[in-house]
Amino acid sequence: MALTVELALQLLQIGMVVAIAPLIMGITRKVRARLLRRRGPPLVQPYLDLWKLMHKEVVVAPNASWVYRRAPYVVFAATWVAAGLVPTYATGLLFSWSADLIAVIALLGTARFALALAGMDVGTAFGGLGSSREMMIASLAEPAMLLISFAVALIAGTTQLSAIAALFSTGDVGVRVSLGLALLALIVVGIAENARIPIDNPATHLELTMVHEAMILEYSGRHLAMIEAAAQLKLVLYFSLVACLFAPFGMAVGGDQSALALGIGIVTFLGKLAVFAVLLPIAETTVAKMRVFRYPAFVGSAFAAAALAVFLRFVSRGF
């Protein structure tokens, strides 16, 4: 019985992230449009887009291999699994221990690996360009991400996201310089990883600047839908990661599976996502897109901040 409930709660989380992901994307687009004095698409537009794409015919190049055809599903699955394992509304779910922070980061790596290969499969100049740049950015962002997890884990004494969230939600840890730096780094990495301005512009197809879009240039139909959905999921994942690590309030902790606690958890989680989804475009509209070779400096700053966070973990407890 208990197992069934636990399974249901886990599946709820897994289902929830995939269900709300387009919505969150919709919110960011809407807010961004409003900030740019456009009316913007409706909030449900991402759902409609996905629906439309899925029903379209897929066009593939003659020399595309099975890698090209399978990659969208792999990307989607890996991102989904990763997103589903980050605690959202409650800690200590059934499978929360099957992947810790490091594994979640690595699962995103799997998704990226598949996508980068897909970008190279057809053999176009753009695809290679996208893959190459993506891997360059990742080679800076991923270590930064791992260092962030170090900073957090060294303070919390664990890499289990559930355990970290539970610990941080108690407030015992206090405010630390280290955590502040880690948050900063996580935001920068999140921006880079989700192909947002100033690293990448999800709305552009200007060939010299695109990264993510260049990789998926040849994709169409349901394949493209999968990739889009994965991108949306990834955004949710990063949002929930920030929420889980740095704003774990409201979560149902310590195996508290009462309906009330869970309800509060879900509501606060959705609220946090909404706030982030509003904040992100605000930040985006204030900066301009960077040149490709400025990226290392930008992402490197995250690396530096995270490294500093690791080294400063011994100072400033609770002031």
Added chain:
Amino acid sequence: MPEVAIGLWCIAGFLGTGVLAVVLGGRAIATPLVYGTTLVIALAALLLALDVLLGGRPATATVLPIGLPGLGAHFRLDSLSAFFMLVVNFGAAASSLYAIGYGRHEHAPMRVLPFFGPFLAGMNLVLLAADGFSFLLSWEFMSLASWTLVVSHHQVAANIRAGFTYLAMASFGTLCLLLALGLLAAAGGEFTFERMRTATVSESVAATATLLALIGAGSKAGLVPLHVWLPLAHPAAPSHVSALLSGVMTKVGIYGFIRIVFDVVGDFSPWAGLVVVVAGGATAALGVLYAVMQRDLKRLLAYSTVENIGIVFIGLGLALAFRANGQGPAAALALTAALFHVFNHSVFKSLLFFGAGAVLSATGERDMEKLGGLVHRMPQTAVVFLIGCMSIAALPPLNGFVSEWMTFQAILLSPQLPQWGLKFAVPAVGAMLALAAALAGACFVKAFGVVFLSRPRSSAAATAVEVDGFSLTAMLLLAWVCVLAGTLPGFVIDALSPVARELTWSALPAQAGLPWLSIVPIAESRSSYNGLVIFFFLVVSGVMTAVVVHRLASRSTRTSPIWDCGYPLDSPVTQYTSSSFAMPIRRVFGTVLFAVHETVDMPRPGEMRAARFRMRVRDPAWRFLYGPLVRWIMRSAQRLNRLQFLTIRRYLALVFAALIVLMLVVAIWR
């Protein structure tokens, strides 16, 4: 018969195949027969190792009346040896199987066959040797046998150079080990490991011996800056030997380090751990950076070996540091992580080299700029190569991730260390490891993407054919092991626990009985990972999504020419190549460190000649260490060489001067 004796018979069998090859001469039957025999023997040795390791058998030892006079040759098979025997003979079996097919492409089998078995024998012998003399003899014999294999394609000048660099570095390493063992033997009064182990050594002796062992074993394993031979020698050999060199022999180097430092030296200061950790971190980061920039597939793989050796040494260094501070469980975790990575790397690096060999025999090309599109021509090779790439890039749910994850977990235990230096250095090394992991991803996207995906860049690549069944079977086997070790890591960890207990007097908790077969190295509240669940989730969610989409939405597909943003160009030269793929990373990391020098010779509009791109990447180890060293030797040799052309009178003057000096010494003496 004790287990160690069976092991020795296996070694004798390997040596026998060398004789067999000589007897058979250049006959066609020789290739399958020799490799078949080594396969059988390797399997026997593998079973033996498994039996010892899993059966929890006590160590067995024997003394043969050969070797150093008055000492005899001591051999011992304990769990550490058994684990490495497992690694070696698994690699050997796979390699033999692969070579039954691959060996047919060899032009001069007589330059490979007679040395293959002895090479395997040498590696196994190192693992069993239990006294200084037999150990070093086997060690150097292994180098020698592999040298013959490296220079087997001797018509290529680069291979000859590689062979020289290799054997010179190997001998350097051996001499360092010899010095280390000499120190320890002086303390123990005898050359047996048994006596050295029980002897108490002074702090300085232990430190010197550890350092020398690090240099000596590190030069075989490929620790930066002693790695320079590795990217030259590994690609030079035939591919099944490359796999052994890279996947297996470097592990024997690691074994040497573990055996001498953990087992024989025994106690040491935590600073030894610091040195090893830092060396490992530097090796991991530099190795992979270099790998990314290669355009020769086998060189890329060789440099990636350097990276993975760095990862292993990070684990070993942590284990040393933890053990020195009496933190058994943490030491056991670090050591288990390192050994797990040893196993993993031996599997996927062999797999990748087999894949590279398959590509080489199918196209005759190692240069990635001339490959491409092989996924269509060699579909099965492509699948297994992809699995290898994903494993080595440390992607879940495959095996490479598990061991790296465990290494990260060990790094995260660094606050437990009392030494402030270590508290800071270890996370810094963790950052290097993270960097290495990320760059490894880039590196193998490039390797697979450029070689197997995209459109063929040469006619050789366009007309390649799939390799033979033996080779495919070998690769498939290794790919399966990658998946199994990645999804069921608990069993591997449990198999390693006797080794950890032997060397750190502590072991990880038993993993096999845990619910859902997950792994929990310290405690569940700290960290846990379940490859099986992740694998299951990935498969289910991926398949489910695909099924749902295909059922409920569209499933129609149309083929149409490439779109490419509206500018499709037919020529395959418009694609990204290996060099162009690595360009951003080269810009970011390479300009200073590797003195990357790029020149583009672009024809003016209207000119009909081709544009040229030239790139030079220089290994800092050559630039700052070996280059000056070689120049100094050559200059000194040239200066001294004048002494060959003196007149008799001047020679007499030399004699006279020496005489006078000696007489003055006598005059001054007392």
Added chain:
Amino acid sequence: MSPLWFDIAHLFAAGVLVLSLMLLYQDRITAVINVFALQAVVLSLSVGWQSIVQGAPHLLATAFIALIAKGIIIPTALHRIVRKLDVHREVERVVSGGLTMLAGLALVALSILLVQPVVETADPVAREDFAFALAVVLLGLLLMITRRNAVTQVVGFMSLENGLILAATGARGMPLVVEVSVAFSVLIAFIVFGVFVFRIRERFDTVDVNVLERFRGERREHL
């Protein structure tokens, strides 16, 4: 043994040494050969005296050999070579004469320094003789390395050998001395023969068969 006997032995040995120094000083080949011949004569006197002192008649044979071979035959042969091969009459020095003399004196000092502090139990005659013999050997070597001229070098070697004989005869009751002196004479004959046959006209350095300059061990042009 009476002091007089000792003094006479000492005198002869010192004479050999002084002649060695004189050899260093000479800069004409004929003079070098003549001084050498004189040294051989003094040596044979010294050896003869030792034979009487030690009551060892076989040493007379050594003295005789020294007189005949090195005092007469070899100098004559060398004079012939000089004439036949048309060797320059001037001695080519590597180091200037004064410097060579200084070095020679230093060597004499070194020899005495080395031998003097020897425990008093050692036979004083032998000891004194021995210091001189050592100096003669060293001066002979010095002569060999500071002269380019082949004939002078041969003389240097023979002077070295004179030192050996001086030492050998000074050592009381040393066996094999006669045999060795014969052997050395043969050796020297070989050298002189070699100089003649290979026409080492000017220098020991070059076996002057026209082409030989190019070879010195390995060929220089491949350097």
Added chain:
Amino acid sequence: MQELVAALPLSPVTLVLLFPAIAIPVLVAISNYRLSAGLNVLFSGLTLLAGVLLLAAPRIRGDFLIIDDFNIFLIVLTAFVGFTTSVYSASYIGHELETGKLTPTFLRFYHAMYQAMMGAMNLALVSNNIGLMWVGLEVATLATVMMVGIYRTPEAIEAAWKYFILGSVGIGLAFFGTILIYMVSSSVIGSGVPAMAWDEIVAHAGQLDPKLLSLAFVFLLVGYGTKVGLAPFHAWLPDAHAEGPTPISAVLSGLLLNVALYALLRFKMVLAGNPFAIDAGAILMTLGLVSLLFAAFMLYRRRDIKRLFAYSSIEHMGIATFAFGIGGPLANFAGLLHMTMHSLVKSAIFFAVGHVAQAKGTQRLADISGLSTTHPALAVGFALGVIAIVGLPPFGVFMSEFLLVSTAFSRQPILTVLLVLGLLLALGALLLRLQDVMFGVPRGKSEPVKASFVPLFVHLLIALVAGLWLPEALVRWFRGVAALLG
């Protein structure tokens, strides 16, 4: 065996000296080269037989002759290598006659000199009298001088001349040292023959005057060191090896250097017995190290294959000298083993090199390549030889270097690091040349080799076996000598 020896009309010691002595006039008299080569083999074989019988013969300690553990093994070794070289020489010389490099007249001379040299070396080895030992060594030197010049090319003559002059000076200085020793010992033992007997001198070493003893050692060191080929007295060695017939290079490297080192060690033992004399060990270590490092550097610039291995001989003599200089049971053991292995392996290398030079018609390294393609069997022999000489296992040199380095490091760390550097440098140089000779595309002319590889492979086999297993008797023996050497 012992009964057999006892039943012999002449003692084996006498035979060891007698056979070569008989051989000289016989060989001079015979003009047929096949016959004389055969007789050369026969006499060498007989000497070897006598040497082996010597093992069973009672030890001797007379005024003139001595047979103890130290020299008996060297006698057997010398006789053995002398025998195999004579076998090799028989096949080698035929080729030289065919190509007209040698004339039959010179061959008579050659074989006689060969026996003279063997006999002289045996004399130096068995003599207890230090004067006799000197005579033996010098006769051996002069005999080799003759043979070095036997080709009568300008290079050969120059090499012989250089050897002759430097050798003569060495002879003189060694004799001076011998006189000094006699002087010192006669004041204690009393004048006469016993004062020249080595065992007497050693027995009274403690009472001898330390200053003169030290001085004597210096002269002996320079004199015999010239023959050992220690730098800076080595100058004759490379050229003599390179320009003489290869069998002579083989015995020069394999035997004469050993015998000279043996002589030096005898005197080192005298000095070791006197606490106030200079530390002969330190001087030997220094000279050994200088030779090793010097030769290691010189190896890099060699263009001539025989000169290359001549320098390698300097290097190995340096190593052995270093080992004896360090002293102690293990290092002395290593030194003895090293001497033995070096003479076996180096002569094997020269056997191979001789064939290589004949097959390629040149000694220039630059003109020799791709040997493994054109002459596989020869290439294997050559490669094994080089591998053995650079100290790679499983050959005997590895064992001796292992013992030396491992014992030396805890006692002389800095010097040992230098030693290791020297070993490594030498290894690098030889390896480079080995690869150039073995691999690549064959160049130049290449003739089939019609010669017996038996001596070559027999030597290598012994070195191989010794690298893995030393017979108990030999070990006991070496240990005894090592203890004797102190």
